[in-house]
Amino acid sequence: MRAALDISPTHTAEVGRDNLVGLDRGQLHEALVSAGIPERELRMRTSQLWHWIYHRGATEFAEMTNVSKQVRATLADRFVLSHGDVVSEQISSDGTRKWLVRFADGNEVETVYIPEEDRGTLCISSQVGCTLNCRFCHTGTQRLVRNLGPAEIISQVMIARDSLGEWPSPSQDRQISNIVLMGMGEPLYNFDNAASALNIIMDPEGISISRRRITLSTAGVVPMMARVGQELGVNLAISLHAVSDALRDVLVPLNRKYPIAELLEACRMYPGATNARRITFEYVMLKGVNDSLEDAKSLVNLISGIPAKINLIPFNPWPGSPYECSDAEAIDRFGDFVNRAGYASPVRAPRGRDIMAACGQLKSASEKQSRRDRDRKEAAAAT
Secondary structure: OOOOOOOOOOOOEEOOEEEOOOOOHHHHHHHHHHOOOOHHHHHHHHHHHHHHHHHOOOOOHHHOOOOOHHHHHHHHHHEEOOOOEEEEEEEOOOOOEEEEEEOOOOOEEEEEEEEOOOOEEEEOOOEEOOOOOOOOOOHHHOOOOEEOOHHHHHHHHHHHHHHHOOOOOOOOOOOOOEEEEOOOOOHHHHHHHHHHHHHHHHOOOOOOOOHHHEEEEEOOOHHHHHHHHHHHOOEEEEEOOOOOHHHHHHHOHHHHOOOHHHHHHHHHOOOOOOOOOOEEEEEEEEOOOOOOHHHHHHHHHHOOOOOEEEEEEEOOOOOOOOOOEOOHHHHHHHHHHHHHOOOOOOEOOOOOHHHOOOOOOOOOHHHOOOHHHHHHHHHHHHO
């Protein structure tokens, strides 16, 4: 009998020292206890560490100028402040940036920053690879390796801020103003770690990104959706992409487990959904597949009664993809109908296509090698 795949995060440590990045206040407190910090100092030291790690982005204990040298030395002996390793950074002609981030066990994810005139959006990953196998998505062709831990999710934000020089956390005029969990992986299959990371990211005394500026995107893991609203209060996006179960079963195979009717009922019950805080339905435009006027009419009927907007996504090509992007006329016709029906239907402008950073194009560079190439390298390394 084949053993179950272990997708749990790896323990982040460096030469026997634990990483403090990714710990919440309670965990930082316990780490200080284990380091022998006197009880009378624990509250103060926890607050100091929180400030230096999450507000100022410190990577060395020596930076903590309001902490005594003795305490800094004690901490440096036992802990590290690792943001992860940047394997590569690519900058698109449109200003989009993509980082390939490598973790302690050698696994990698991609993180994308999209600057716009009125905002800067950071797209972060929640898993190495993905288990959903969505037909139009490049990440879906990469096998699921494991979940990311809180530190590995948070580190993507910290690496982006490192690169953009955005420490300490600014109170206004931020380069990173919005965060979307729309990178590699299904965040609701890694909810506990994603939630832990988001609670740290949202803390007003740390990274301090408001929950109203964070969006979690799911392919429709129905049993977990309510928890997003109840426990996090962030914005919800649904990867819908089809108006019939027959087509969505193909495009988003998770639909076979949670069909459209069940998914939309969960949306109607979603805590906090109002006209002011609408659910976003993501709809990739595939030529001759889901882009007809009849599809638009069916979409409007399906989401009736749900406070929603429709985000139309021109398909971004990737090597070996079986689909083409709808032409501009079809996208405009589709969007105009949805808009006239009372639903905002912005077309997401493709960003970062030239560096494979656009929606649906992410895939770890290590996974872009063929299985044969990897096997050959592993065999050579073993001899």
